[in-house]
Amino acid sequence: MGSLIKGDWKKETELRQMLLNNLTWLHLENAKVFDKDMTFDKLHQEIEQSYIKHHAFDWHNHEYSSGAYGKFGPGQFSNLYSALICPTADSRFHFVGEAVSAHHGWIVGALDSAHRAVINFLRRFNLKDAEDRLAKIDWLGNPPDELDKETAVKQVILGQVLPKRRMEARVDIENGKNADAVADGGK
C-alpha cells in the first residue's frame, strides 16, 4: 500500500479505489442480511457516496516506527523479553504495551500486558481480594498465558530488588532461597 501513497490524498486515486473495494467486500455479507437484494455494485456506490476524504500513512517509511509494530529479532524473546517485563522500583513500576508482550503487533498484546501488570501489582501488595475480584470479571478473560504464575511471582520479587543486585537475586531464587528473604535482602 505504501507505494500507492503520493503525499497528496487527491492524487491517491488508485489507493482510494482499493479502499472502497475492500470496504465493500468487508461489509457486503452483513449488508445482505439487511437487504437481500444488495449487490457489490450497489453497496460500492453507497460507500463511495459517503466518502469524504482519506489520510494514508506509510509506517514502513516512518523514521522511528520502521513498520507498524515492535518485533523481536532472533533470540530476543529469551534474552530481552524477560528483562522488559520485569517490574522495577520496588515492583511498583510495570512496563506495558504491545511491544512488551508475547503478541507483538496486536491489540491483544497491549491488553494482555496491562492485565499482567495489574495482576503483578496486586500480588506485590498481597491484595488477594482484589486479585480474586479481577479473576471474576468475565470480559477480561483468563490471565494472559504468556507468563506462568511461578515466573510472574519471581519477577515481582526481582522487581523489589535494586537492579544492580538482580542477577545475584535471580540465582538465589533459582537456588531455592526464600522469596521474601531475597526481596528484603535486596533493597
Ligand SMILES: Cc1cc2nc3c(=O)[nH]c(=O)nc-3n(C[C@H](O)[C@H](O)[C@H](O)COP(=O)(O)OP(=O)(O)OC[C@H]3O[C@@H](n4cnc5c(N)ncnc54)[C@H](O)[C@@H]3O)c2cc1C
Ligand atoms: C497501521 C497499523 C495497523 C494495525 N492493525 C491492527 C489490527 O488490525 N489488529 C490489531 O490487533 N492490531 C493492529 N495494530 C497494532 C495495534 O494498533 C497496536 O498493537 C496497539 O495499538 C498497541 O497499543 P499500545 O497501548 O501498546 O500502544 P499505542 O497504542 O501505541 O499507545 C502508546 C501511546 O503512548 C503515547 N506516548 C508515546 N510517548 C509518550 C510520552 N513520552 N509521553 C506520553 N505519551 C506518550 C503515544 O502517543 C500513544 O498514544 C496495527 C497498528 C498499526 C500501526
